[in-house]
Amino acid sequence: MQTLNFRHQLHLCGRKIILLALLALIIPLASFSQARYGEISKAGQDDRLLSYGFFLAAHTNTFRLKYSDSFLELPELNGNNIESIVPVYSSGFSLGFLGILRLHDQLNLVFTPKIGFYEFQTDVNFIGDQVTTEGAQRRSETMMSESTMIEFPLIFKYKAQRFNNSRMF
Numbered sequence: 001m002q003t004l005n006f007r008h009q010l011h012l013c014g015r016k017i018i019l020l021a022l023l024a025l026i027i028p029l030a031s032f033s034q035a036r037y038g039e040i041s042k043a044g045q046d047d048r049l050l051s052y053g054f055f056l057a058a059h060t061n062t063f064r065l066k067y068s069d070s071f072l073e074l075p076e077l078n079g080n081n082i083e084s085i086v087p088v089y090s091s092g093f094s095l096g097f098l099g100i101l102r103l104h105d106q107l108n109l110v111f112t113p114k115i116g117f118y119e120f121q122t123d124v125n126f127i128g129d130q131v132t133t134e135g136a137q138r139r140s141e142t143m144m145s146e147s148t149m150i151e152f153p154l155i156f157k158y159k160a161q162r163f164n165n166s167r168m169f
Contacts, residue, residue, distance in 0.1 A: 046102075046105070046162075047102075048102060049101070049102050050099070050100070050101055050102070051098075051099075051100040051102075052097065052098060052099045052100070053097070053098045054095070054096065054097050054098060055094075055095075055096050055097075055098055055112075055114075056093065056094070056095055057093065057094040057095075057096070057114075058091065058092070058093050058094075059091070059092055059093070059094065059116070060089045060090065060091050060092075061089070061090060061092060061118050061119075061120065062087040062088065062089045062090070062120070062121075063087040063120055063122060064087070065085060065087055067085075081126055081127040082124060082125070082126055082127075083125045083126060083127045083138065084124075084125045085122060085123070085124050085125075086122070086123045086124075086125065087120075087121070087122050087123075088121040088122065088123055088142075090119045090120065090121045091119075092116065092117050092118045092119055093116075093117055094114045094115065094116040094117070095114065095115055096112055096113060096114025096115065096151075097112065097113055097114070098110070098111075098112050099111045099112070100157075105159075105161075106158060106159050106160070106161065107156065107157070107158055107159070108156075108157040108159065109154070109155070109156060109157075110154075110155040110156075110157050111152075111153075111154055111155075112153050112155070113150070113151065113152050113153075114150075114151050114153075115148065115149070115150050115151075116148070116149045116150075116151060117146075117148055118146065118147045118148070118149060119144060119145075119146050120144065120145045120146075120147070121142060121143070121144050122142070122143045122144075122145075123140055123141070123142055123143075124140065124141045124142075124143060125138060125139075125140045126138065126139050126140070126141070
């Protein structure tokens with residue numbers, strides 16, 4: 001008498017059996033992944049009177065220039081025949097601390113003192129004195145200035161009521 005062997009009847013090899021077993025285990029897990037509706041902030045973050053931390057931030061900065069009328073009217077008297085002054089975006093970083101004081105369930109006072117390291121670049125374009133066949137010869141110089149600023153922002157933060165473990169700010 002012949003014994004039943006499903007493996008040979010369904011033409012299954014070892015790889016197909018392992019793949020089907022893994023799929024049989026993963027599919028039920030995916031169906032329970034969104035079942036956290038009743039949980040509301042069990043970590044207790046909203047109940048703390050004082051929370052704190054630190055941050056690192058990257059930023060870009062530039063000067064904002066506005067030419068005066070005297071710059072446009074008398075270009076030959078501005079010194080060294082300056083044609084234009086163009087600010088250039090440059091990058092920097094900040095290091096700061098974060099302190100959150102809970103005033104109410106929906107109102108926080110956030111204090112974020114930070115120190116920022118800034119570098120400002122400006123390109124100054126000159127019109128040269130030598131005239132070539134193409135016209136006046138131009139030259140350009142890049143001027144840099146660095147600054148370190150300490151900032152003390154104080155923010156009032158309003159939060160909406162929680163709904164399914166999430167809230168809007």
